[in-house]
Amino acid sequence: MARSRYPEVPRVCAQCGVHWTQCDGQPPRAYCTTTCRQEAEGRSACALPAEPEAPALPTRIHRIQAQLVTLTCAWCQTTAEVEHFPGPLPRFCSQDCRDEAQRAGAAARMRRLRQRRLQSIAAVPVAQIT
Ligand SMILES: [Zn+2]
Ligand SMILES: [Zn+2]
Secondary structure: OOOOOOOEEEEEEEOEEEEEOOOOOOOOOOOHHHHHHHHHHHHHHOOOOOOOOOOOOOOOOOOOOEEEEEEEEOOOOEEEEEEEEOOOOOOOOOOHHHHHHHHHHHHHHHHHHHHHHHHHHHOOOOOOOO
């Protein structure tokens, strides 16, 4: 019994988690072996092995998302689904219509005016016409 002068203190290694018994009468040690202590201390002392910096985020590409919008073409009066990019709403169903509308320009406006006038004439009660 001479050899076990020191109380046996059950411990759990803070590094490797091994259950071990400290019986050397020394101040409580947190690690089972010097190796574990060195490992633990080395880990806390040195910076962790160069941790890759936040994974390089892919350069954010600002992709313009086209939205499908349903519109009534201001030129051919067709209801169509067109891709709409951020900005003013398109007024024509196709590039052709836009071109024609622009080419016609004032003429189109005139036609619409005339149509409106025709409509107002048609709205006049027939009874008044003698
Ligand atoms: Zn250990
Ligand atoms: Zn159109």
